[in-house]
Every structure is written in C-alpha cells, then in structure tokens.
Amino acid sequence: MVTKEHIIAELKALQDRICDSLEELDGEGRFEQDLWERPGGGGGRTRIITGKHIEKGGVNFSAVGGNMPEKIYKSIGIGPNRFVATGVSIVLHPVNPHVPIIHMNVRYFETDNGLWWFGGGIDLTPHYVDPNLATSFHTSLKEACDKHDSSFYPEFKRWADDYFYVRHRKETRGIGGIFFDRLDKSRGSKAEMLSYILEVGNAFIPIYKKQFLDNYQVQYSDREKEWQLHRRGRYVEFNLVWDRGTKFGLDTDGNIESILMSLPPITKWSYKYAPNEREQETLAYLVKDYNWID
Amino acid sequence: MVTKEHIIAELKALQDRICDSLEELDGEGRFEQDLWERPGGGGGRTRIITGKHIEKGGVNFSAVGGNMPEKIYKSIGIGPNRFVATGVSIVLHPVNPHVPIIHMNVRYFETDNGLWWFGGGIDLTPHYVDPNLATSFHTSLKEACDKHDSSFYPEFKRWADDYFYVRHRKETRGIGGIFFDRLDKSRGSKAEMLSYILEVGNAFIPIYKKQFLDNYQVQYSDREKEWQLHRRGRYVEFNLVWDRGTKFGLDTDGNIESILMSLPPITKWSYKYAPNEREQETLAYLVKDYNWID
Numbered sequence: 001m002v003t004k005e006h007i008i009a010e011l012k013a014l015q016d017r018i019c020d021s022l023e024e025l026d027g028e029g030r031f032e033q034d035l036w037e038r039p040g041g042g043g044g045r046t047r048i049i050t051g052k053h054i055e056k057g058g059v060n061f062s063a064v065g066g067n068m069p070e071k072i073y074k075s076i077g078i079g080p081n082r083f084v085a086t087g088v089s090i091v092l093h094p095v096n097p098h099v100p101i102i103h104m105n106v107r108y109f110e111t112d113n114g115l116w117w118f119g120g121g122i123d124l125t126p127h128y129v130d131p132n133l134a135t136s137f138h139t140s141l142k143e144a145c146d147k148h149d150s151s152f153y154p155e156f157k158r159w160a161d162d163y164f165y166v167r168h169r170k171e172t173r174g175i176g177g178i179f180f181d182r183l184d185k186s187r188g189s190k191a192e193m194l195s196y197i198l199e200v201g202n203a204f205i206p207i208y209k210k211q212f213l214d215n216y217q218v219q220y221s222d223r224e225k226e227w228q229l230h231r232r233g234r235y236v237e238f239n240l241v242w243d244r245g246t247k248f249g250l251d252t253d254g255n256i257e258s259i260l261m262s263l264p265p266i267t268k269w270s271y272k273y274a275p276n277e278r279e280q281e282t283l284a285y286l287v288k289d290y291n292w293i294d
Numbered sequence: 295m296v297t298k299e300h301i302i303a304e305l306k307a308l309q310d311r312i313c314d315s316l317e318e319l320d321g322e323g324r325f326e327q328d329l330w331e332r333p334g335g336g337g338g339r340t341r342i343i344t345g346k347h348i349e350k351g352g353v354n355f356s357a358v359g360g361n362m363p364e365k366i367y368k369s370i371g372i373g374p375n376r377f378v379a380t381g382v383s384i385v386l387h388p389v390n391p392h393v394p395i396i397h398m399n400v401r402y403f404e405t406d407n408g409l410w411w412f413g414g415g416i417d418l419t420p421h422y423v424d425p426n427l428a429t430s431f432h433t434s435l436k437e438a439c440d441k442h443d444s445s446f447y448p449e450f451k452r453w454a455d456d457y458f459y460v461r462h463r464k465e466t467r468g469i470g471g472i473f474f475d476r477l478d479k480s481r482g483s484k485a486e487m488l489s490y491i492l493e494v495g496n497a498f499i500p501i502y503k504k505q506f507l508d509n510y511q512v513q514y515s516d517r518e519k520e521w522q523l524h525r526r527g528r529y530v531e532f533n534l535v536w537d538r539g540t541k542f543g544l545d546t547d548g549n550i551e552s553i554l555m556s557l558p559p560i561t562k563w564s565y566k567y568a569p570n571e572r573e574q575e576t577l578a579y580l581v582k583d584y585n586w587i588d
Contacts, residue, residue: 034566048565058565168544233557240534241544250462250535263527263563270559271342271352272328272551 002190004084007108008063010194012045014106014201015061015088019047021205022059022092025212026051031059036255041066042084046258050265053099053216057092058261068111071252081111087120088201091262092208097228098215100126100133100174101235103262104204105245106197118193119181120200121156122207123164125174125235127228128278129285131292134175136210138292141178144203148196149188156180161288166238171286173238223276230273232264239263296484298378301402302357304488306339308400308495309355309382313341315499316353316386319506320345325353330549335360336378340552344559347393347510351386352555362405365546375405381414382495385556386502391522392509394420394427394468395529397556398498399539400491412487413475414494415450416501417458419468419529421522422572423579425586428469430504432586435472438497442490443482450474455582460532465580467532517570524567526558533557 019031029051037043044062051057063086073080087107094101106120124137138157145152156178164173178200183193239246239262249259275283313325323345331337338356345351357380367374381401388395400414418431432451439446450472458467472494477487533540533556543553569577 046565056565168547168550229560236530237534237554240531241541247535253462256462257566260531260563261565265562265564266523267561267563268559269554269557269561271340271350271555 002194004086004108004110007194008086010198011063011086011088011106011108011201012061014198015045015047015059018088018090018201018205019049019059021209022049022054022057023051025209026054028052029054029057034258036258038064038066038255040064040069044255044258046255046261048261053095053212055093055095056261056265058090058258060089060258060261062087062089062255062258069252078111078113078115081113081115083109083111085109089262090204093232093264094212094216096216096218097127097220097224098218100124100211101232101264102204102208102211104201106201108194108197115184116190117182117184118197119183120197121160121163121177121179122200122204123160123174123177123179124211125231126211126282127231128224129175129282130214131285133211133214134285135292137175137177137207140203140207140210142293144199145178147199148192152180152196153178158289164238165242165288166234167242169234169237171234171283172288173235173286175285175290175292176288226268227275227279229264229266229268230270232267233269236263236267296488298380298402298404301488302380304492305357305380305382305400305402305495306355308492309339309341309353312382312384312495312499313343313353315503316343316348316351317345319503320348322346323348323351328552330552332358332360332549334358334363338549338552340549340555342555347389347506349387349389350555350559352384352552354383354552354555356381356383356549356552363546372405372407372409375407375409377403377405379403383556384498387526387558388506388510390510390512391421391514391518392512394418394505395526395558396498396502396505398495400495402488402491409478410484411476411478412491413477414491415454415457415471415473416494416498417454417468417471417473418505419525420505420576421518421525423469423576424508425579427505427508428579429586431469431471431501434497434501434504436587438493439472439490441493442486446474446490447472452583455584458532459536459582460528461536463528463531465528465577466582467529467580469579469584469586470582520562521569521573523558523560523562524564526561527563530557530561 029049031047034046042064049057065084068083090104104122110116142153160176160179323343325341328340336358343351359378384398398416404410436447454470454473
C-alpha cells in the first residue's frame with residue numbers, strides 16, 4: 001500500500017536530487033534552505049538559489065495538513081475533514097535571456113475520508129522561442145507521459161495551453177507543456193499515479209539541462225536582456241492575475257514568501273513596449289494549440 | 295443642468311492642467327499622448343511621461359460608452375442600457391526613493407435610464423514614510439473634503455484604508471488617503487458632486503508638489519534605490535491581485551496598456567528581503583486606522 005508517508009519521502013528525495021543537479025548545472029550558486037512550519041500543521045523546506053547562471057530559482061517542498069479550513073473544503077464541495085497536501089514546486093529565472101524560464105510542480109492531496117488525487121505539470125517560457133528546442137521539450141514530455149498512458153500527453157498538453165494563458169494579453173505564458181489535476185482512482189491505482197508524477201519529476205532535470213546547456217553561454221545584447229525583463233513582466237501578470245494556485249495561496253493565508261518565490265528577481269514594464277522583428281517571431285508562437293511534435 | 299458633455303469637458307481640462315504642471319515640475323520630461331478608440335464606443339487620451347525626476351508617469355483621460363456589456367450590468371445589478379463612463383487616472387513613479395508614489399482617480403458614470411454616480415480618490419505610497427509629510431498630505435485632503443461635507447474626510451479616509459490594503463502581506467499599500475465610490479443623489483446634486491471631484495482633482499497638483507519638492511533633490515544610496523524597487527513590488531502585488539478597478543478592466547477587455555500604465559518601470563522581488571531599521575520604521579506605519587491628523 002502506498003502511504004502518505006511514502007509519498008512525502010519520495011517528494012523530499014526528488015527535491016534533494018533536483019537541487020543537487022541544479023547546483024552542479026549552475027556551477028557556483030548554492031541553495032539556501034528555509035525551514036518553515038504551518039500554524040495549523042505541517043510545514044516545508046523552501047530552497048532558494050542565486051547563482052551565476054540561475055539568476056533566481058526556487059525549489060520548494062511542502063507537506064501541510066491538519067483540519068481542513070472551511071474555505072477550502074467548501075471550495076472542493078466536501079465536508080469537514082483532516083487532510084494532507086504535499087508537493088514540490090520549482091521556478092527558475094535564468095540570467096541569460098536565451099535560456100527559458102521553467103516551472104514544474106508535482107503534488108498529492110488526500111483527506112481522511114478517503115479522497116486522494118495527484119496533480120502537477122511542467123511548462124516552459126522561453127524569452128526567445130527556438131522551434132527545435134520547443135519540439136525537444138514537448139517530445140521529452142510526451143515520452144514521459146507515454147510510459148504511463150498514451151492519452152496523457154495530448155490531454156495534458158491541451159490542459160496546459162488552457163491553464164497557462166495570459167487572458168488579458170491574449171497570449172500563452174510560453175510554449176506550454178503539460179498540466180494535470182485531480183488524477184484519482186479513475187485514472188489508475190495510487191501506486192501507478194505516484195509512479196507517473198515521479199516520472200514527470202525525474203524528467204525535469206534532463207529536460208532543463210538540454211534547454212540550459214544549449215544557450216547559457218551564448219552572448220546576449222542589452223536589448224535582449226531588456227526584452228527578457230519585459231517578458232518577465234508577463235510572467236508576473238500571469239502568476240498574480242490568473243494562476244489559481246497562487247490565488248489560492250494568497251486567499252488562504254499560505255506561506256507568502258514561499259508562494260511568491262516564483263516572481264522574477266527584476267522586472268520591467270514600459271508603456272507599449274515595441275517588439276522588434278525577432279521578438280515578434282517569439283510572440284507569434286505564443287498561441288494555444290500549437291502542435292510542436294509531428 | 296450638468297450634462298455628461300460638460301463633465302467630460304471638465305475632466306479633459308483637468309488632465310491638461312495636471313500634465314502641464316507635471317511637465318513644469320519635472321523640468322525635462324514631456325508627455326507623449328496616445329489616442330485610442332474603444333470598439334464599442336468612446337475612447338481616451340493616454341499620456342505617459344518618462345522624465346528626469348518622474349521615472350514613469352501616466353495621466354489618462356477616457357470617456358467610453360455605448361451599449362453596456364452584459365457582464366457589467368449584471369455586476370451592478372441592473373438591466374440592459376446605454377452608459378457613459380469617464381474619468382482621469384494618474385500614477386506617478388518617481389526616480390528618487392524619497393519622493394512617494396502617488397495615485398489619483400476621479401470618475402463619473404451614468405446610464406440612459408437615470409442612474410449616475412461619481413467616484414475617485416487620492417492615495418500616497420511613500421517608500422520612506424516621513425510623518426510630517428504624511429500629516430501634510432492628509433491635512434490637504436481633509437481641507438478639500440471639508441469644503442463640501444465635513445463627514446467626507448473621515449468616511450473616505452477609512453474607505454481608503456480598507457481599499458488600499460495588500461491583504462496577503464497584511465499591510466496597507468502606503469499611508470492611504472481618500473477613496474469614495476457611488477456618490478449619487480443621496481449625497482447631493484450632480485453639480486455639487488462634480489464640484490467635489492473637481493476639488494479633489496485640483497488638489498492633486500499642490501499636494502504632489504509639496505511631496506515632490508521636499509525631497510526630489512535629496513541624495514540617495516544604492517540601498518535606498520533597492521528598497522524602492524522592492525516596495526514597487528508590493529505596488530504591483532496590490533494592483534494585480536487586489537485592485538478592483540484593474541481586475542474589472544482586465545476581465546472586461548479594457549485598454550490593457552492604458553490600465554497597466556500603473557505598473558512601475560522597474561521592480562524587484564527577493565526572497566524574504568530583510569528590511570533595515572529605517573525601512574522597518576516605514577513598515578510600522580503601513581497599518582489601517584492610523585490617524586495622521588489631530
């Protein structure tokens with residue numbers, strides 16, 4: 001039987017492996033760990049890196065639980081209960097504008113009256129879209145998904161397009177990826193679903209390594225850095241206006257600093273920033289339902 | 295009789311006067327005007343300045359109207375109608391961290407079935423709170439309010455404390471000011487209410503001049519600029535997460551660039567930014583119900 005303790009241990013180990021690999025990749029930065037406790041029960045390990053190539057990165061583990069706040073159980077449509085919610089969340093903002101922003105999250109939720117589900121996803125936000133790297137990214141996600149269920153990639157790819165959408169700008173946050181939620185017994189056993197989210201979690205490092213190594217040493221101009229800072233503005237707009245996870249955390253008195261670690265280290269907004277030709281090429285890719293694999 | 299044409303003309307003239315005064319104050323920057331039209335009817339004059347002392351400022355006039363979108367009339371709780379909404383909105387982000395961010399808005403709304411009301415407010419967000427300047431700010435607001443109704447300042451000051459509240463940070467956006475909405479015939483005649491919001495509009499320049507001239511030439515350190523960039527982060531958090539005006543604009547397909555002109559030119563977020571003693575002094579003032587006038 002897959003216990004919550006087992007899942008928590010797996011997620012902690014995943015956080016450890018990812019942090020080790022990212023320190024190696026950056027070559028200089030070291031994660032600083034901030035342990036925190038939740039007044040109602042549980043806590044987390046927030047880990048932040050300020051590196052040579054990773055300008056700001058967060059790799060957070062948390063496992064909270066206890067009596068479920070009324071606001072939450074009502075929003076799920078269930079009665080009072082005790083719950084556990086655990087997960088690993090990552091956002092990396094690179095120094096080099098030719099390296100994409102990446103986000104990953106895998107999570108598990110259960111209540112003491114028998115409900116359980118998994119959720120998560122990975123999505124990529126290149127400041128400049130390179131079609132080959134975008135195809136490589138989606139191909140890796142498809143491979144990870146296909147090991148479990150060949151319907152997952154197409155379904156979760158569409159879900160990501162819908163979820164990571166900056167509605168007021170009419171553009172996707174980046175080139176999407178996969179997003180999934182409430183994977184419960186209708187999808188398979190708890191052991192099978194755990195194995196799937198660990199597959200996704202373990203795919204993170206090889207996927208990011210490819211994106212990172214291809215471009216982290218590429219020279220960039222002031223204009224390219226400027227464009228990156230403005231694209232980060234869109235990232236902020238998505239996270240603060242549309243991201244349901246962030247909204248939920250802010251509404252329910254979550255660990256604010258840990259939730260908002262996703263915000264970029266430095267960001268710019270200019271009135272009607274005028275994209276040049278190269279930048280317009282990227283914008284043209286920021287649409288839903290773009291098929292990156294054929 | 296006070297017509298909507300008259301109110302629109304008064305608001306345009308207010309925008310002109312404020313832009314002229316701000317150019318004079320900055321000494322170097324000039325507003326660039328962007329005229330826009332709303333597909334459903336009406337349009338606006340967005341004016342943006344990038345100056346020597348005003349790092350980024352917007353002084354926007356708009357007057358939109360036509361058939362009211364269903365989403366809007368339902369949210370107000372009325373039936374289909376034709377409407378006019380007009381107003382002037384200002385946000386100024388200064389270069390010098392010792393000069394506060396200021397926001398002002400005055401607006402008028404009417405429907406063709408006889409509803410009308412005015413709204414608006416002014417609030418101040420000092421990066422460093424100077425108690426004397428804060429008292430001077432609130433005293434000027436009280437004077438403007440008292441010319442019309444001695445109950446306005448206390449009521450609208452409390453309203454501002456509640457409105458400009460960054461709930462997830464448990465701090466006010468700045469030292470507040472006044473905020474009011476739906477000032478209708480229960481408050482006085484249309485002429486009286488127009489006269490009140492023009493009083494507020496006309497108070498803006500003397501009020502900002504005082505805040506600006508006292509500190510715009512004060513030397514500041516890198517650390518002080520750094521603190522300013524982090525405080526701007528809170529300004530972004532308020533505007534994107536909690537500001538109902540911004541939310542309404544983003545939800546209803548408003549003029550996005552014009553709405554988001556309020557966002558700072560450059561902003562920083564660091565994990566658990568540690569305030570020094572001087573910065574902590576400012577944070578201690580960012581609470582509701584602080585009485586700045588005795």
